Amino acid sequence: MNGFNWEFDFDQSFPIYVYNMIVDGNRDPMHWHQYFEIGLCIDGSGKFIFMNKEYTVKKGDIFLANNFENHVAISESGEKTEYIFIFFMPSLIADPNGRQLDLQFLLPFQYHPLDFDNKINGDAPAAKKIYPLVHEIYEFYSKESADPFDQLEIDIRLRQILLELMHHYWGNGNFKTDDSITNLSVQKAIKYMNLHFSENITIAEVADHVGINASYFRHLFKEHTQITFKGYITYLRVSQAKKLLLATDKSINEIILDVGYNNAYQFYKVFKNLVQMSPAEYRRQYRNKITVKHS
Missing domain, CATH: 2.60.120.280 (Regulatory protein AraC)
Structure with a gap:
């Protein structure tokens, strides 16, 4: 985890x-x-x-x-x-x-x-x-x-x-009075996903965890978070990868496995799409600004 x-x-x-x-x-x-x-x-x-x-x-x-x-x-x-x-x-x-x-x-x-x-x-x-x-x-x-x-x-x-x-x-126009994100099933799902995003979790597994039908859960999650189930997992994995790139000396291949990807090409494609640079470019740009601590 x-x-x-x-x-x-x-x-x-x-x-x-x-x-x-x-x-x-x-x-x-x-x-x-x-x-x-x-x-x-x-x-x-x-x-x-x-x-x-x-x-x-x-x-x-x-x-x-x-x-x-x-x-x-x-x-x-x-x-x-x-x-x-x-x-x-x-x-x-x-x-x-x-x-x-x-x-x-x-x-x-x-x-x-x-x-x-x-x-x-x-x-x-x-x-x-x-x-x-x-x-x-x-x-x-x-x-x-x-x-x-x-x-x-x-x-x-x-x-x-x-x-x-x-x-x-x-x-500043960054304030929403919509409290739909407080849906209890969605919050329970998000907490489960936050703990298990590096594992091979499926939408059926999470839907079962919150006790609702997978098809309904897919719709409910998108409605209340404005993102798909797969998209949310992707953001969690990329945020963890960014943290590891900046604050550890792990190799990119190690990081790929740590955040839940088995396919390096898929990881590079997703990372480049979300961060607008490759993992190596991201590390080079910020590495000298962050203290590296060995775990």
């Missing part, structure tokens, strides 16, 4: 986890999780790789990840990229049976991964407003002696951040 489910034991009464993390080369695998993530780069530079996207990282940049899109942060040569991450369960903000007003705070995370811009540049107005709020949340969360009102302070600031995210994505 090349996908990895990165989870924390949240306090169910206040399901949030805030921590300072230093990314040093190829420390983490491509992963997904069942919580929402807001990441703020506070020092250094590097890259953030998502399913079909990659972003350069500098101080002040903000990143969003929802509860099923594979992603990983890696650092550049000679750099250690430092982040503050806020992980939280949707239940912290809204109950599905609660106020519609609360549910609206979560709309920025109900995105379609193929056309969503996960990054907010540090010089954007929203990032400048969010930057101090993230630091304040981290300070309240990290206090040695907790105050009875600290959780309220965190909750207020997180909602302020979510409001800024809504303004940003609405204003």
Whole structure:
């Protein structure tokens, strides 16, 4: 399995986890999780790789990840990229049976991964407003002696951040109010695919896993993700290949097998079509910018 489910034991009464993390080369695998993530780069530079996207990282940049899109942060040569991450369960903000007003705070995370811009540049107005709020949340969360009102302070600031995210994505035309991606069968399928994409999984296998007819599942998946089952698996495999090309010294042939391809020609064709360059060209272009760590 090349996908990895990165989870924390949240306090169910206040399901949030805030921590300072230093990314040093190829420390983490491509992963997904069942919580929402807001990441703020506070020092250094590097890259953030998502399913079909990659972003350069500098101080002040903000990143969003929802509860099923594979992603990983890696650092550049000679750099250690430092982040503050806020992980939280949707239940912290809204109950599905609660106020519609609360549910609206979560709309920025109900995105379609193929056309969503996960990054907010540090010089954007929203990032400048969010930057101090993230630091304040981290300070309240990290206090040695907790105050009875600290959780309220965190909750207020997180909602302020979510409001800024809504303004940003609405204003940039990258905001959709369609919540169809929350279809439970599709989410269950995506989580299974994220874990098993490097294996020879079939649409019938995944449909059986979620307990619905394969023909209906094919239609349902395309309707709610705007991509075919095969296309989604392809994006997962290529994103993992990009990560391995940048952050390991594995040969291309090894990487081809690692991400689930038995046919090298097919891999090269798919990679060139999605990335607009060959795997070797991609590695040459970015290799000197990324720290290589041996596993």
